[in-house]
Amino acid sequence: MYTQRLTLSVLPERLGICHFDKNTPIPNWALAGEGFSSIAKTNSELSVICAEGRIPGGVLAERGWRAFKVEGPLGFESTGIVSSLSTPLATAQISILYISTFESDYVLTEEKNLDKATEVLSQFCEIKQ
Numbered sequence: 001m002y003t004q005r006l007t008l009s010v011l012p013e014r015l016g017i018c019h020f021d022k023n024t025p026i027p028n029w030a031l032a033g034e035g036f037s038s039i040a041k042t043n044s045e046l047s048v049i050c051a052e053g054r055i056p057g058g059v060l061a062e063r064g065w066r067a068f069k070v071e072g073p074l075g076f077e078s079t080g081i082v083s084s085l086s087t088p089l090a091t092a093q094i095s096i097l098y099i100s101t102f103e104s105d106y107v108l109t110e111e112k113n114l115d116k117a118t119e120v121l122s123q124f125c126e127i128k129q
Contacts, residue, residue, distance in 0.1 A: 005124065005126065006070055006071070006081070006085070006126070007071040007126045007127075007128065008068040008070055008071065008121060008125050008127050009069045009127075009128040010067075010068055010069075010114070010128065010129050011036055011066065011068070011106075012035075013036065013051040013052070013053075014051065014052045014065065014066065014111060015036065015049055015052060015063075015065040015066065015067060015108065016051075016052045016061040016062065016063040016064075016065065017047065017062045017097070018030075018047065018048040018050075018059050018061040019045060019046075019060045019061070020045065020046040020047070020059075021045070022042070022043060022044055022045050022046060026041075027048070029054050029055070029056060030050055032054060033050075033051065033054055035050070035051050036050065036067060037049060037050035037051075037054075038050075038099050038101075038106075049065075049097075049099070049108070052064075064110055064111045064112070065097070065108050065109065065111065066108065066110075066111045067106045067107065067108045068107040068109075068117070068127075069104055069106055070085070070104055070106065071104070072103055072104045081105060082098055082100075082105070085098075085125075086098060088121070088123070088124075089107075092116060094109055094113045094116060094117050094120065095110070095113075096108060096117075097109075107121075
């Protein structure tokens with residue numbers, strides 16, 4: 001398990017996780033505006049995560065997600081960060097989506113679990129609201 005005390009920031013926006021067919025081009029609205037967005041394209045799908053307010057009607061999306069940003073920098077040589085955050089949340093029955101970027105990591109949870117997740121994580125992380 002990762003032993004250093006992590007600092008997490010709660011991102012202000014509500015997020016939606018959108019699903020598209022693998023052949024769908026990345027929509028312009030997914031790249032517009034400020035704030036968090038993540039785009040992943042695989043052999044079977046295109047997923048877009050962004051602020052709910054950007055998602056047009058008719059798009060297949062799971063709405064009502066929030067994100068904790070793991071403040072960095074985190075080096076690629078760091079190990080155990082995912083486990084140190086996901087294990088206590090799983091023990092508390094809180095489902096997450098974990099996203100890593102070049103500079104940081106993000107833990108997404110449904111907004112209905114945000115307070116409980118904050119309580120669990122604050123036992124070993126500094127949480128900035």
